[in-house]
Amino acid sequence: MAYLSGILALAAVWVFCAFLADRFRLNAALLPLPVLAGVAVWLCLWGFAGFLRLGGWLVYLAAAGCAVWLAAGGGLLRAARRLAAPGFVFFAAAGAVFFVLFAATKPMFIAWDEFTFWGTACKATKLGNALHAAAPGNVQAGSYNPGMMLLVYFFQFFGKGFSEWSAFFAYDTLFAACMSAVAAPLDKKRWPTAAVLLAGCFLLPWFFSAPGLGGVSNIYCNVMGDLPLAFVFGGSMCLYLSLHRRAAGGVLLAVTLGFLTLIKDMGLAYALIVAGLACADWLFADGWPGLKRLAKTLGLGAALAGPVLALFLGWSRYYAAATGASKVTVGSEEQVGYFGMLAQGVGQLLGLTGRTEKFEKLTGLMARSVVTVPVCLLGGGIAALAVIFGLLAVAWAALAGSRRRVVQFAVLGSACFGVFLLFHLFLYTFVLSEQEAYQLKDYIRYIGPYYLGWALGAVGLLALAAEKGVLPRVSRAAGLGLLAGVCLLAGVRGRPAAGFWNMPHTLYDERRDVAARAASVNGLLDWDDTVLLISQGDKAYRWNYYAYELNARLGRGFGGFGYGPDVEKGGTGWWDTTHMNLVNPVDAGEGRAEVYEYQTVCTAEDLKRFLLDRRYTHLLVDTSDAYFAISVAGAFGVTDLPAGRTDRVYLFRILYEDGGVRWEPVEGGAAG
Incomplete structure (x- = not known):
């Protein structure tokens, strides 16, 4: 049944995309990500109510209804034409390839964190037909958010047992959906450009975390939360860039940000960052706003932030009700609430309270980390930022009529990155022990998703420039040349001997x-x-x-x-x-x-x-x-x-x- 479940899940997503593209005349390449996000959010709501399996049946019944509507209304041919966009074709092909590959090779979980939480929680959700906090199982970090578990649940809904290879398939289908959103601006005439952009998106994870020649890579073959966080963060930015000022764009983005919040606790920060960037884009992209546009933008901000906060708080309350434990405290040496951590951190930062020795040391370490801690094949974060700003520079040069959007993306993204580093300074100070904090333990896992997601957003802007910019050939050649260099570097220096395609089964x-x-x-x-x-x-x-x-x-x-x-x-x-x-x-x-x-x-x-x-x-x-x-x-x-x-x-x-x-x-x- 694992095979049938995977096929039906892919078919349901394709049907939902076809229905939305035909009914609302939307770009099909933008739809796989919000459709998958919407399924996970829908299942989460039913999980809160204790009826997760019923929520799954309703998803598939809705997909069947959409298929009937398309067939009865003569929309199949119209939908097929809309689905022929390069991004969506890539999504459909990638999903099919991942299904066949994983069904044939049947990879298994091997990463430590897959057993301490991520894989175990997926299994508990599936076998218990309940959110993992209430399902029987040995989930050690039960307070972690349930988004990816629910996506995996959807992809093996009809199976009796739990299939590990199906979990990898669900994850990688989500990644393909995010890449589809990145390439969405490119129409059917831009297949060569789309191919290079999508290849760059596919290789970027190796650029930011590569095992090196002769190693074994678990990229695209793990079920942890870091890579989904990065991809959905980047894909969400591409959604608002491509659905500029469309009402449907606000709905699709709100659903996607809700899912982003459900991936990890840090997803709340990422979702609010994207919401802020989207509001600034809608407010200032066409010049200085008037009061009417300001009021509409405030409404948009509330519409985007509302579901994000509701899902975050909803999961916190559900977890507390299911386990009797609190989800809003952190700390390894002593427990402190999230708001208490922020208040104490800001107080020490501004000198309102005395700085501890630990805070002083970590402030210096975090300030130097952008240079000293390698996060990509070129070295420290400063090198990764150079690549990102190189992509943005090409997009700025090409988008003569929309350069303000690129500037906003660069400036506000940089400001959010600074705040992001500051937040992690507080995390290291109040959550980790001194030994772990001074080593900046898991720095790449904490900070890496921002780099990767921001880079995907920059590639999305490059796609806009390639489609709508002035001097399209020159700008396209410059941008694609830069991206090809990143691909070459990832392919030569980051190329592993084994990966998701031939993972050694002796492991x-x-x-x-x-x-x-x-x-x-x-x-x-x-x-x-x-x-x-x-x-x-x-x-x-x-x-x-x-x-x-x-x-x-x-x-x-x-x-x-x-x-x-x-x-x-x-x-x-x-x-x-x-x-x-x-x-x-x-x-x-x-x-x-x-x-x-x-x-x-x-x-x-x-x-x-x-x-x-x-x-x-x-x-x-x-x-x-x-x-x-x-x-x-x-x-x-x-x-x-x-x-x-x-x-x-x-x-x-x-x-x-x-x-x-x-x-x-x-x-x-x-x-x-």
Whole structure:
């Protein structure tokens, strides 16, 4: 059914695009992005109400109704002519290619964050037919926004299980939709120009994050949120550039910005940036405005910002209602609200309150980061900005009658970029620990989407210049030459040995092993069970794989030296963690080499106290060792565990009796 679901999803999108293009005489190349965005927003609203599956059925029924309307009204030929725009043809062809490629190669999740949230949340949404915060599953970062999970849900709506390759297919279809919006200004006479522009759009992610020659690239083969954030940010800008002052443009843009908000928390900032740029474009593009145009622009701003804020706050309330936890606090060392973070950050920035040492250091690091931190194949952010402004310069030279639009895009985009850096200064100060903050951890993931999205917007302006500018041949040649240089650089210096087209399946060997082991005991577990995993020597990879594969809640372990009171209360010190490797205190004295890279110094008595506190229902032994098999397991009544990994896992029920703990083998829980 995964194949049929993918085909029906593509067909539904094409039908919606054909209907909108014919009914409202819209540029078909602009429609795939707002259609996909609209589907995700629609499903989100039904998910809030607890009827996600009904929302999916209504989407497909609406698509069937549009198809009937086109056929009965004789609009098929008219719609087909409108769909022949270069951007839409690229979208349709790219979607078909991605479907065939992924259906044939069946890639799997391998990135760390796909198991800590992104992939696991997609699976939970699909199997639970509910937004991931309310669906059963081991989603660790449950407060993250649900937009991409809902898009994946739409693309495998009719399947019974969850298909990982279909998730990649859904993501990449969205990227193709964004590229279609970039090339929308080009008509049927501009196929060569469109081909170069679309090739540039396709290669830009490698320009901004490339593994280098001989590496393995997961671009277009991951289900994390950074690349969708960048593409939808850039595609949204191209929407307002191409739908200048059209009422339909406001509706399509509002829907798309709502979806942008649902991709990640930072999507709220991106959506408001695009809304501000669109309002400025509508207000000033044709000269200084009068009061009437100012009033209309304020109305437009409210119409764009309203859905954005409503969806952001709606998800926050839904998450709080579903989990009982707050979504509006952040912080690794101490919790602080979003508004509190901004207030404290602005206060320190303006000198209204005393600056902390951490804030002072990070201010310098962030100011220099545009030069010192590589974000593209040419080096630091300053090099990426040079490329973006090179594209804008060509567009400015060509758009003689609309140069104000390019200037606004450059000036306001630069101002927003500065504010964006400032916001991340606050994030590093109040959210990350000192060690992570001073390393500017994940800087490229945080800042990179702005560079890529802004570059896509610049290419969209270049497309406008190529279609409507003065000296079209000269401007087109200059712009395409610059873009071709970026393509060449990405193709030569950023070309990986393997990627989405030939991802080495040896990377999935451990995934398959864990999947088989989990499947052997899933029939003995349900979502009310909590399972403590023992996999000695693991670096938490197998823990995350089991969290994804098991049909039960995976219990967290502890780290430190023993389990007992906090250090401040006279104890040895311990902390919550995910996976733990249990080590004999005799082998973990001062000056001794670590037995495992990540280890918990733990006696059988420590583990007993821990289990009595947590009350986990089951214990799953994936990999044992001599210490665990003899000294630890023996204290709980188990004497036949192997001292290593075998071809089977061992599932035990944890029994709590008279203040003691013992493990009882589950019948059938040691399947080969």
